[in-house]
Amino acid sequence: MVNILYDDRQDKMEITDENINAIEKTVIACLETEGMDGTFEVSVSFVTNEEIKELNKLYRNVDSETDVLSFPLDDDEGEIIMLGDIVLSTEKIIEQAEEFGHSLEREMLYLVAHSTLHLIGYDHMDDEEKLEMRQxxxxV
Incomplete structure (x- = not known):
């Protein structure tokens, strides 16, 4: 089971109940792919490019916009396992969906899957890690 906490702090893209259900299914699919069982909690925030740029600078010392940030909590104490926070730039979702020629939902769910994998320990700092994460x- 997954509890997802949502925070919508932007006005560029409408976040629908269908989007929220699809995000939940994507997070569950990532966890199932890894054989993870239990009750998990993830927070998902929808923000502007300006806000994600500030967060990127603050936490990664990178002064630029990005599409998604992942903040793993690594809290496996208690009955609910807190995986961490996913922060999505809806402006980047819109831009990248147009650039790659697919729907907003597909781009959003790809970024949710990518970020969830970061929350459970995957990274892409070298070619081998990148290949494994892409697989x-x-x-999902």
């Missing part, structure tokens, strides 16, 4: 993304 997991395809499985």
């Amino acid at each position: 997991r993304e395809k499985e």
Whole structure:
């Protein structure tokens, strides 16, 4: 089971109940792919480019916009396992969906899957890690 806390702090893209249900299914698919069982909690925030740029600078010392940030909590104490926070730039979702020629929902769910994999320990700092992470993304 997954509890997802949502925070919509932007006005560029409408976040629908269908989007929220699809996000939940995507997070569950990532966890199932890894054989993870239990009750998990994830927070998902929808923000502007300006806000994600500030967060990127503050936490990664990178002074630029990005599409998604992941903040793993690594809290496996208690009955609910807190995986962490996903922060999505809706402006980047719109821009990248147009650039890659697919729907807003597909772009959003790809970024949710990518970020969820970061929350459970995947990274892409070198080619081997990147290849493994891409394979997991395809499985979801």
